[in-house]
Amino acid sequence: MHIAEGVLSPGVLAVGYALTAAGTTLGLRRLDYDRLMTTGILAAAFFVGSLVHVPIGFSSAHLILNGLLGVLLGWAAFPAILAALTLQALLFQFGGLVVLGVNTCSMGLSGVAAGWFFRWMSRVWPTPAGRRTAAFLGGALGVAGAALLTALALTCSEQGFATAAALLFLAHVPVMLAEGCITMFTVEFLRRVRPEMLPDKDKEANHA
Amino acid sequence: MFDQRLFQPSFLQEVDARVRLGCAVGLCLCLSLLGDVYACLVGLAVSALLLLLARPCWQPLLCRLAAINVFVVFLWCVTPWSVPGEELMRLGWLTISVQGVRLSLLVSLKANAIAAVFLALVGTMTAPELGHALERLHCPTKLVFLFLFTARYVHVLGQEWRVLFTAAKLRGFRPGTNAATYRTLASLLGLLLVRSHERAQRVHEAMLLRGFDGSFRSVTVFHAGPRDLGFALLLLLCAVGIVTLELCGVPYV
Structure with a gap:
């Protein structure tokens, strides 16, 4: 999912920075000091979790977990993803200073959207099957959105990258399914073990 | 656990962290905007020099650079034939275009130059220092x-x-x-x-x-002296040179 440096055009980079700045500001405003530790440690868990390799067929892929983070944190997922990606750039040089805006924006926006979708769907379909579907689709939507935004950034930078962008998106389809399954099982696990970690509205639906 | 030593102590690490971060952001942005192959080559030379000055441990560093270049290799596999343009050569039913090869070359040069600047200036910091x-x-x-x-x-x-x-x-x-x-x-x-x-x-x-009230008290003291200023000026001169080369544009084949 990380675009290398030097690939994107100045316009796309600027839009990425602007959206990241807006999302981070909004996320930080919603984040008070009492939740800062939890967010920081969940960002660290996101970092570690994204190094986990999941076998898919003959190959394996690493998880992205932005959907799960969006489900757990809402808008606060944005600054958490920014912090984790900055750390990844520093420690592993995945991504970097210049594409940090675009990378954060593609993963953050889709993560927040996945969180919204999860909450909306568990409200309208509050049965166990509905909640499982919501978690699966939330996880898959996180990856799908991130892949789509990355492909869009590549295509908008240079028409010549359109084929590469399409291939990149197609390569992420199995990852979407895997990530959906993992998110579904993880949310199910959290609901059984520590339901207070899941968003409030979901808990209300749980009690109803 | 995730820390891997990439650099030996060098004078670059003694330069003020804020100055290094500022220079890295400026130089990386400047490199990412280039569209001329010669300007990119000069940029790559400058960043390689910076990387050498940082005294790297070669084996882990080369592994990192290889990881960065995975995406570049992927683009080389697709872009040369997917960009329409003047035919350079024909491989079966695939037409390799001049524009496609030029685009891939530009991206490889820029990606490596930016990565080298980032590694030399920011990769030499620890996470707390950067924070x-x-x-x-x-x-x-x-x-x-x-x-x-x-x-x-x-x-x-x-x-x-x-x-x-x-x-x-x-x-x-x-x-x-x-x-x-x-x-x-x-x-x-x-x-x-x-x-x-x-x-x-x-x-x-x-x-x-322990009395946490939301403010963060750092004990790290930063000193920016004349040497840091000189370092920043030198890098600024390099950036100006690269941009001038880009704007004047030496015609190429």
């Missing part, structure tokens, strides 16, 4: 706090994940493409999240107990 430098450069306090916290706990959680995974393997867990594997991995991940959450609550309570 404090960001704070002094007026980055939002909460964001710096979040970054420092994440950096602190990444190692702890990485260790925890390793323990969980070893325990699962000792109980006969063999990863494969099946529901059982996904369920197990998800449970391990869930356990990691639950433990992180509990740890966060403990840390928060401990910090409140």
